[in-house]
Amino acid sequence: MSLLEVKDLKVAYGHIEALKGISLSVEEGEVVAILGANGAGKTTFMRSLSGLLKPRSGTIQYDGHDIGKARADAIVGLGIAQSPEGRRVFGTLTVEENLMLGAYTRSRPEALETRKQVYELFPRLLERKAQMAGTLSGGEQQMLAIGRALMAKPRLLLLDEPSLGLAPIIVKGIFSALRDIRASGVTILVVEQNARMALKLADRGYVLEVGRIVHEDSAKALMASPEVQEAYLGKGH
Amino acid sequence: MKKLTSTWAGLLLWVLGLLLVPLFADNNWIFIMSYFAIYAVVSLSQDVVLGRAGMYDMGHAVYFGIGAYTTAILNTQYGVPILWTLPIAVVVSALFGALLSAPIVKLRGDYLLVATIGFNEIFHMALVNDVGGITGGPDGIYGIEAPSLFGHQIMSQGGIFVLNWILLGIVLLLMNNLENSRLGRVFRYLKEDELAATTLGVNARYYKILAFALGAGIAGAAGTLFTSLLQSVSPGAFVFTESVTLFAIVIVGGQASIPGVLLGAVLMFVVPQVFRDLAEYRYFVFGLAMIVIMVLRPQGILPRRRRLE
Numbered sequence: 001m002s003l004l005e006v007k008d009l010k011v012a013y014g015h016i017e018a019l020k021g022i023s024l025s026v027e028e029g030e031v032v033a034i035l036g037a038n039g040a041g042k043t044t045f046m047r048s049l050s051g052l053l054k055p056r057s058g059t060i061q062y063d064g065h066d067i068g069k070a071r072a073d074a075i076v077g078l079g080i081a082q083s084p085e086g087r088r089v090f091g092t093l094t095v096e097e098n099l100m101l102g103a104y105t106r107s108r109p110e111a112l113e114t115r116k117q118v119y120e121l122f123p124r125l126l127e128r129k130a131q132m133a134g135t136l137s138g139g140e141q142q143m144l145a146i147g148r149a150l151m152a153k154p155r156l157l158l159l160d161e162p163s164l165g166l167a168p169i170i171v172k173g174i175f176s177a178l179r180d181i182r183a184s185g186v187t188i189l190v191v192e193q194n195a196r197m198a199l200k201l202a203d204r205g206y207v208l209e210v211g212r213i214v215h216e217d218s219a220k221a222l223m224a225s226p227e228v229q230e231a232y233l234g235k236g237h
Numbered sequence: 238m239k240k241l242t243s244t245w246a247g248l249l250l251w252v253l254g255l256l257l258v259p260l261f262a263d264n265n266w267i268f269i270m271s272y273f274a275i276y277a278v279v280s281l282s283q284d285v286v287l288g289r290a291g292m293y294d295m296g297h298a299v300y301f302g303i304g305a306y307t308t309a310i311l312n313t314q315y316g317v318p319i320l321w322t323l324p325i326a327v328v329v330s331a332l333f334g335a336l337l338s339a340p341i342v343k344l345r346g347d348y349l350l351v352a353t354i355g356f357n358e359i360f361h362m363a364l365v366n367d368v369g370g371i372t373g374g375p376d377g378i379y380g381i382e383a384p385s386l387f388g389h390q391i392m393s394q395g396g397i398f399v400l401n402w403i404l405l406g407i408v409l410l411l412m413n414n415l416e417n418s419r420l421g422r423v424f425r426y427l428k429e430d431e432l433a434a435t436t437l438g439v440n441a442r443y444y445k446i447l448a449f450a451l452g453a454g455i456a457g458a459a460g461t462l463f464t465s466l467l468q469s470v471s472p473g474a475f476v477f478t479e480s481v482t483l484f485a486i487v488i489v490g491g492q493a494s495i496p497g498v499l500l501g502a503v504l505m506f507v508v509p510q511v512f513r514d515l516a517e518y519r520y521f522v523f524g525l526a527m528i529v530i531m532v533l534r535p536q537g538i539l540p541r542r543r544r545l546e
Contacts, residue, residue: 071440072436073440081436081437084432088430088432088433090429101426101434102437104438105438148437152437
C-alpha cells in the first residue's frame with residue numbers, strides 16, 4: 001500500500017474549482033515532484049494535504065488514515081510536516097526557537113536529538129542559531145523552514161517551492177540537503193516551478209496544469225519528454 | 238538580568254502602593270487608585286486577546302459588563318455576598334468569551350473586529366432594553382452591598398482599595414507567568430503567523446477561543462470589583478467607546494507589554510480623573526496623542542522587550 005494515496009481530489013474556492021480531480025500516489029521512501037506553472041494548483045494541493053483546505057470531494061489516504069477531513073494540527077501528529085510556500089519562518093524568534101517550535105508535537109528530549117541532526121544537515125543554522133530568523137538570507141530561511149519541518153520527525157515531508165526566489169547556487173545547496181534527507185529515509189513530496197532541479201532529485205513526477213494532472217511518469221522520462229522540455233525546461237535543453 | 242530587575246521594581250511599586258495609599262492618601266486619591274486597579278485589570282485582559290493572541294477584539298467591554306452585571310444581579314436578586322460572586326462572574330464571563338468567539342475566531346483581523354463591535358452593540362441594547370427583566374434597563378442596578386470579608390463589611394474606601402489592588406497583583410502575576418509559559422508562546426505564534434503555527438501542529442481554533450475565554454474571565458473579575466466600588470451598574474460603562482478606549486490603551490501603551498498596558502491605563506483612566514476640569518478634553522488630547530504615537534512610535538510607548546537567552 002502506498003504511503004499517500006490521493007483519489008479524485010477536488011478543491012474549490014467558492015465557485016472556482018482549483019483542483020479538478022487529482023489522483024496520485026507516493027510510495028514510502030520515494031521522492032515525488034509535482035511540476036506546474038503559477039496558478040496550476042500546486043499550493044492548493046499542498047494545503048489540502050496538510051489540512052489547511054478542505055476538499056470538496058475525493059479522498060486523501062495516508063498510512064491507512066483518511067486525512068481529507070482531519071484538522072491541520074492533527075495531521076502533523078500523524079507524521080506529515082511541511083515547509084510552506086514562502087517559508088513562513090517566525091521573524092522575531094531566533095533560529096533555535098523556530099526549530100524548537102517545529103517539534104511542538106514532540107517531547108523536549110526527542111526534539112533536542114532531532115535538532116542535532118538538523119544542525120548537522122544545515123551547519124549554517126548552527127552558526128546562526130541565536131540570530132533572529134527575520135535577519136537571515138532567503139536561502140538560510142529556506143533551510144530553517146525545512147529544518148523546522150524535520151523537527152516534527154515526519155515520515156512524509158511536503159515541500160512547497162523550496163527554490164522560490166533563491167539564487168541558483170543556493171538552490172543547488174538546498175537540493176543537495178534534500179538528497180541527504182531522502183537518504184535518511186524520509187519520503188518527500190515536492191512542488192516546484194524549477195522543473196530541472198526537482199526532476200533531478202525525484203524518482204517520479206506529475207505535471208499539473210490548471211487543476212488537472214496532464215503527465216505522470218518517471219523523473220527520467222519526464223526530463224526527456226518533448227512537451228515537458230518545451231513547457232518547463234526551456235528550449236535548447 | 239534586566240528582566241529580573243524590572244520584575245522586582247514592579248513588585249516594590251505594588252507593595253508600596255498597597256501600604257502607602259490607604260495610609261496617606263485622601264479619599265479621592267484612594268478612589269482613583271481603586272479605579273485604576275480595576276481598569277488596569279481590564280486593560281491587561283484586553284491585552285491577552287489583542288496584544289498577545291493578536292485578535293482585534295473591539296468589544297471587550299462586553300465581558301467587563303457581563304462580570305459587573307453578574308455580580309449586581311446575584312447580589313441584589315439572590316443576596317449572594319459580593320466576594321462569592323467573583324468566581325461566578327469569572328466563569329460566566331469566560332463562558333461568554335468562549336461562546337461568542339467560537340463562531341468568529343476563524344475570521345481575518347478586520348472582519349473579526351467588525352463582528353466584535355456587533356457583539357458590543359447587541360450587549361448594550363440588551364442592557365438598555367432590560368432583556369429578561371434583570372438588567373434594570375437604562376438606569377441599571379442600584380443598592381449593591383459593600384463586599385464583606387469574614388462577616389465584616391468593607392465599607393471604607395481604603396478596604397475596597399486593598400481588595401482591588403490585591404486582584405491587580407494576582408492578575409499581574411498571572412500575566413507574568415503567561416509571558417513565560419507555553420500557552421503565552423502559543424498565543425505569540427498564532428499572532429505572528431497562524432498558518433505557519435498550524436502547519437507545526439498548533440490547534441489554532443482551540444487556542445484562539447481559549448485566549449478569548451481567558452481575557453473575558455479576567456475582565457469579568459474586574460467587573461465584580463467595578464460593581465462593588467461604585468455599588469451600582471448601568472449600561473453606560475460598557476458602551477462601544479469603552480471598548481475602543483481599551484483597544485487604544487493596548488496599542489498606544491505597547492502590545493504584550495505589562496508596563497506599557499499599565500501606562501496606557503494610567504493615561505486613559507487616571508489622568509482624566511485627576512484633572513477633572515480637563516476631562517472633557519480627554520478624547521481630544523488622547524486622540525491627538527494616539528495619532529502622534531502611531532506615527533512616531535507604532536510599537537507603543539513602552540513596547541515589549543525581547544528577551545534573548
